[in-house]
Amino acid sequence: MRERKAMKRRSFMQSTGAVALAMSLPRQLQARTTWQQDGTRIDMLSDGYLELPADMMLENMPQDELAEILARYDLNSDQLEPPCNLVLLRDGPRVVLFDIGAGPDFMPSVGHMMQAMESLGVSPDDITHLVITHAHPDHIWGLLDDFDEPMLPNAEVMMGRAEWEYWMDPDTVESIGAARQSFAVGAQRRLVEVQDHVTLFDDGAEVLPGVEAISTPGHTPGHMSFALNFAGQQLIVTGDALVNHHLAFERPEWLSGSDHDLEQAAQTRLRLLDRITADDLTILGFHLPEGGMGRAERLAENRYRFHAGA
Template sequence: MNRRGFIQSTGAATLALALPQRLQARTTLEHGGTRIDMLSDGYLELPADMMLENMPQDELAEVLARHGLSGDQFEPPCNLVLLRDGPRVVMFDIGAGPDFMPSAGHMMQAMDSLGVAPEDITHLVITHAHPDHIWGLLDDFDEPLLPNAEVMMGRAEWDYWMDPDTVESIGAARQSFAVGAQRRLVEVEEHVSLFEDGAEVLPGIQAMSTPGHTPGHMSFVLDAGGQGLIVTGDALVNHHLAFERPEWHSGSDDDLEQAAQTRLRLLDRITADDLTILGFHLPEGGIGRAERLADNRYRFHAGV
């Protein structure tokens, strides 16, 4: 057994005993010959004021109370999309890996439960390069976790994180994001292919620019056996405020106004085309639908 195999086998056994049940949940969707599994990578522990400080406080309290949210910390789930379609085994984002926070970086347990090994992944499609989405690119020995995967990323997102000036311009609170992204992307650079907005990155998978959370953030519209689906990454970062008040500015975004306009445009497209959402931080496995209400208000419904 090589050293990666040893880590995977012993790590999966340890996590199965140590992690709470919510880290082991997954949701499966099948259409025609396509199967989609939502794999849990764990959850984040985030200070609530990071997201809420720019929002109208008088209205905010009512929305939070209605969703049972209180306290000074949010714990959003992290859901990775695994698509299997004939010889293709495609992952959308790769999770946080071992270096971001203890509650995240656990998707190997979910993969193991499906009998899927890192060597089986043929393509890795990246929405954006924040730590919880790409820091899992490397294993504990700084080797690529997915040795056989083509890594696919929007050109604007790649250029932003690989620009040496980003480390200085991103702000002190997020400098580690830039350093971590560059270190990991350099290690997989020879396996990377870049694409533009609107490109069919793989048959049945079309890139859709959804900037604001990061400068080059991409979502992906999928045709799975005639069913329309959309991988939204962090363009819709939660199931409450992002849907009910998409125009409010979230502190988790790079460009506050651009991200708000992206949410409005994206939710309009999702409801108009009746797309099923595959959401990275959405609850109950991350699969659901959006209902259009009045005045640019929407509601998230978990489930198929």
């Protein structure tokens, strides 16, 4: 009975408001195909964009140098609006989504991933695996639909063990700080609802064939990135280990207020960028521009530049 009710709810959502919204989506919210090789296809799906007070990220940084970089990238020093890109991987019978976006309850500018997915002819029922980088609202609050049913009813949910344990720990709500308590409450509420479908993994695990987990902590305690190897091509899903295309690349050692452990996150960025450039990996970035796909160029020691495009 519960399954039948959930199907009716999803059918209602898909056949009414979701269709209307998909028809009216601006171009930047539409899905775009970014990579295809020997039967494996990767699409970047837009969930919208965030509206964030800039000082949340920038207050710990050297202000003189910071002003020059912000001006060069034409960034607002009061508010940042990073895009949110999800990775959809289709490889034979597998339809894999990396993160699921913010859903309807975080902020109005995000929560559009489902419409972008539908523009490709992919439905929530088609997703076989959901692989989570970390449990911040813009990455997992879309786990439940408006009726608190799992948005992806047939998906195995895959998450790093350390990240799961951190957000499911009852003490996290009190220890995370007042500004982010809602993050912890929201994560626990959603993860509890899908826990019967969750598979946990550790650093270095082959999560799925061709998909390797890479521990990239700091932004959150158990943040994971994922190395993809298909048809001899190497790509990397970075989540929020590289949280923007400007400061995270040009000054990866600077401390960002958006991170849980500021020092650890900076060390992770340096290590990750070194690997990306050494191995010439294609980046699939959650908050990177022009769909989120690109490459990193090493300019000097600890200095990099992001180039959008395959």
